Amino acid sequence: MLISQFIFYAFVSLAVISALLILFTRNVLYAAFLLIITFMCISAVYVFAGADFIAITQVLVYVGGVLVLMIFGVMLTNKLSGKAVTTSSHYQFWGLLIGLSVFGILTFAILQLDFTQLNWIQQSVADGTVIRESTVNTLGIQLMSEFVLPFEVVGILLLLALIGAAFIAKRQLD
Numbered sequence: 001m002l003i004s005q006f007i008f009y010a011f012v013s014l015a016v017i018s019a020l021l022i023l024f025t026r027n028v029l030y031a032a033f034l035l036i037i038t039f040m041c042i043s044a045v046y047v048f049a050g051a052d053f054i055a056i057t058q059v060l061v062y063v064g065g066v067l068v069l070m071i072f073g074v075m076l077t078n079k080l081s082g083k084a085v086t087t088s089s090h091y092q093f094w095g096l097l098i099g100l101s102v103f104g105i106l107t108f109a110i111l112q113l114d115f116t117q118l119n120w121i122q123q124s125v126a127d128g129t130v131i132r133e134s135t136v137n138t139l140g141i142q143l144m145s146e147f148v149l150p151f152e153v154v155g156i157l158l159l160l161a162l163i164g165a166a167f168i169a170k171r172q173l174d
Contacts, residue, residue: 008048015041023095029074032067039063053135 018037025031039062046055143151 004048008045011041011044011048015045023092023099029071032071032074036063036067039067051135053139056136 015038018034018041022031022034022038025034039058043055043058043063046052046058
C-alpha cells in the first residue's frame, strides 16, 4: 500500500468516526468541534480527488464561517445561562437504521460501478499520464470571462441580502 493510500484511508476513517461521534455526543460544543474535524477530513478527501477548489471552499465556508459562528454562539449562550448546552438524543434507533441503510445503498452502488469505463480515466490511461491539473486556474478564468455576468449578479444579490439583514437587525434593536 502506498503512503498516499494510507493517508487517504486515514482521513476517510477519521471523517466517519468523527461523524458517528457527533450522533452520540450530548454536548453541543463537542459536536461542533467534531463537525470541524469531519469537514476538514472531507476537505482532505477532496484534495485527494483532485478537486482542490472544492476543498478550499469547504474549509473557508463551512469551517471558517459557519462552524466558528456556531461555536461562538454556543460559547456565548453557555456564559449567559451558566449551564452546559446539551441536547437529548431522540430517535437514535431510526437514525442509526436510516444511516446504515444509506451507507449500504451507497456501498452497493460503488461496488457495482465500473470506474474503468469513466471517460477521464480512459483518457488518462491512454495518455499514460494522470490528470492532476489545478482546477482553481480554470475556474478563475471561466468566472472572469464566460460567466462574468452571473458572477456579478450573484455578488449584487448577496450584497442586497446583507444590507437587508442589517436593516432588519437595526430595526429590531430600536
